[in-house]
Each structure stands twice: as structure tokens, then as C-alpha cells.
Amino acid sequence: MIFFLANGKGLTSTSANHVANMAKEMIRSLTAELEELQFYSTDVALIGESKTNRLVNGANDDSVTAVIDKLFRIAKAKSLIAWLREGIKAKEALIEEIQDLTLEDYAKKEGIELKKEPKPEVAMTDDDYIATLSLKERCRYYEIETLASTLGKEIHPGGSFAEARDSFLKKLDRPHSVSGEGRDTLIYTYTSSVHTKTVEDVFFKLQKLYREAQSDVNTCKHECHKVVAEINIAKNAEYVAKLAEWTDGRKLLESRRIEYINRMVKELGEMRIVIPESLQSIYEEVSRLGKTKDV
Numbered sequence: 001m002i003f004f005l006a007n008g009k010g011l012t013s014t015s016a017n018h019v020a021n022m023a024k025e026m027i028r029s030l031t032a033e034l035e036e037l038q039f040y041s042t043d044v045a046l047i048g049e050s051k052t053n054r055l056v057n058g059a060n061d062d063s064v065t066a067v068i069d070k071l072f073r074i075a076k077a078k079s080l081i082a083w084l085r086e087g088i089k090a091k092e093a094l095i096e097e098i099q100d101l102t103l104e105d106y107a108k109k110e111g112i113e114l115k116k117e118p119k120p121e122v123a124m125t126d127d128d129y130i131a132t133l134s135l136k137e138r139c140r141y142y143e144i145e146t147l148a149s150t151l152g153k154e155i156h157p158g159g160s161f162a163e164a165r166d167s168f169l170k171k172l173d174r175p176h177s178v179s180g181e182g183r184d185t186l187i188y189t190y191t192s193s194v195h196t197k198t199v200e201d202v203f204f205k206l207q208k209l210y211r212e213a214q215s216d217v218n219t220c221k222h223e224c225h226k227v228v229a230e231i232n233i234a235k236n237a238e239y240v241a242k243l244a245e246w247t248d249g250r251k252l253l254e255s256r257r258i259e260y261i262n263r264m265v266k267e268l269g270e271m272r273i274v275i276p277e278s279l280q281s282i283y284e285e286v287s288r289l290g291k292t293k294d295v
Helices: 013-035 061-099 103-109 126-131 135-155 160-173 196-270 277-290
Strands: 042-044 053-056 176-179 186-189
Touching (some): 013 061, 061 196, 126 196, 135 196, 160 196
């Protein structure tokens, strides 16, 4: 900030750049004069003639003495250029820094604590619901589920009772079978050891018990799915509300950040580069060359 003034005095970046360029031109001109410096004059004459012609006049004492002043002017001009270039660079760096200000940096600068983005709660599962049941309810759930599974396994194709029933009905339809040939032929006769009605009554009773047990299981699962869905809907609604509040807060803070950046860029843009007292004389000399005025 040592480069700048905010009271309307000093140079804008454009003016500073112009003065630096003019100082560069002045240095080039003075350097050229020094490079052409010659401490002797050169005359030429034709052989046999006494008349000479002056080709180059050497420097006089005043020109030699002026070397010191020229060198000091070059050094001052270079110092002026360095000062102005650094001032321009510093101003650009300040503007770039403020333009790169993140929301986190702005919040920290303003003493605002940024709220973390809300995260959705983990969705409830059927197992989570079952874990909330009382000992009695949980035990009943497992019992009816196990009962339905056990009964279903018996009466469905492949089950022990279902297979025994199918085999029994087939033997009733074909009570005899033959094995072997000739005198070794064996005849098997199948006679029911239970009443057909007993088998059918038990089979259909098992089906009825299975349907009832499965109905209880479905009722429990329906209640489970219902509660889980309601809880997850409530969780999601709460998350959406929190997210909306968080988003609105971030948007407001973001608008304040942008407003702050624009205001600071404007203020920095209006700051003028000061000319130190030690460089004032060389600045005025260069300004007269370029006809540049302080703004």
C-alpha cells in the first residue's frame, strides 16, 4: 500500500505506464549521447596540403562535466521506472487477490461461520424397523415367519408331505407294479395304510394354516414397509428443508461476497500511484517531455 494514495492525487495505472515509457525513451537518448562522447577532434588533410578539414569536434569541458549529471538523471529515471512498474504490479496483484477471494475467505474475513452442507440421513431399512420392536413383538414376528416358511416347505412341490401325498395318490391309481422276468418276476401290491380322507384333510388343513400364517407375515411386512416409508419420507422432507435453508444462506452470502469484491475493485482502481519526493524532480522532467500531467 506504500505505492498508493486515495486522495485523488498521484498517477493512474495508465498515466504511470506512459510516464515509465517516456522515462525509458529519455534514458535511451541520454545513453546514446554518452556512447557518442569523444574526447578529441578529428581533422583530415590531403598529402602535400596544409589546409585541414574538421570531421568531428571532440567534447568540450562542459560536455565532459555534464556526464555526471546525465548519469544521475539516467539512474533517477531508472528508479522512477522501477517505482512505477512496481506500483502498477502491486495494484494489479491487489485487484487479482480480491477477485480471487473465495466464499470461505470472505466469511472468515467477516467473522461469519460457514454452516456445513446438510447431508441426508441414512434411510431406514426393514431390519432397522424390526430392531425397534419389543421383545414380544420381535419374537412373534420371527415365529410367524418361521411357521409360514415351515408349512410352505411341506405343502409346496418338493416338500416331504407334498411328495408323500403325490406318491400315495399315484399308488391308489396304480396299486400294482411288476419287477423282473420269468420265474423271477415279482409283483408288488400297494395298499393304503391310512384313509385317503385323512391325507387330504391334513393336506388342505396345512394349506389353510399356511395361508393364515403367510397372511400374518404379509400383515407384519406391510406394517414394516409402511412405517419405514413414512420415516424415510419424513427424513427426506427434513433434509430438503435444511438444504433449502442452507442454499438460501449461501446464495445471500455469495451476493455479499460479489458486492464486496466489486466495491473493493472499484476502490483499488481509484487509488493513485504516489511519486516519492526523491523522484519528484525526474518525474517532472519526464512529464514535460511527454506533456503528461498528474491526474
